Amino acid sequence: MIDLNPAPRLSSLAEFALPEAAQSDSPTNDPFGLRTAIARATRAVPDGVLEAQKKRVKMLRKQIEQLQQRARKANDRLAMVQGAARHRSTDAHTQLLSAARAQAQAASSALSMAQVALFQAESALIGSEV
Structure with a gap:
């Protein structure tokens, strides 16, 4: 054997x-x-991976800024539609209000997901620099 x-x-x-x-x-x-x-x-993490992680964090920060602007615009539009007192009882106003709420909620959700992705990317970057 x-x-x-x-x-x-x-x-x-x-x-x-x-x-x-x-x-x-x-x-x-x-x-x-x-x-x-x-x-x-x-x-140790290779330099190319570290640079790619830094680039991703930078890209996510820029994307978050854009999403914050989009969310502000959507919330402003929602406030404008809610403040339109003259046409509150019409079906068109109800539809506009529903669309504005959906747009504001979608912008908020996209911003939240981008912030989570940024947190994960920064955590990975911190872990690889050690």
Whole structure:
């Protein structure tokens, strides 16, 4: 029968283990901090990914500004339609009011989703810079 896990081979691989797998991480075992540097390098994010994340955060901030303007305009339109006292009893006013409410709600929802996306992108950016 073939032994797939020979003991000498496993013990020789133990010296290349990352610090999380090592039994003792004292400075006497690793005077130059090589294991720590290797562990950081293996977890590091490439520069292209970091730049792409920064670009996405910038794009989302710009999109949020545009959505805020759109939401303000929709809310202004809703206030204008609600304030039209002369035609309150007509079906046309009811339809305009319904459309203005829907537009304001859609703008608010889009803004909320963009803010969540920005939060997630910033969280990912913070996590990758560490």
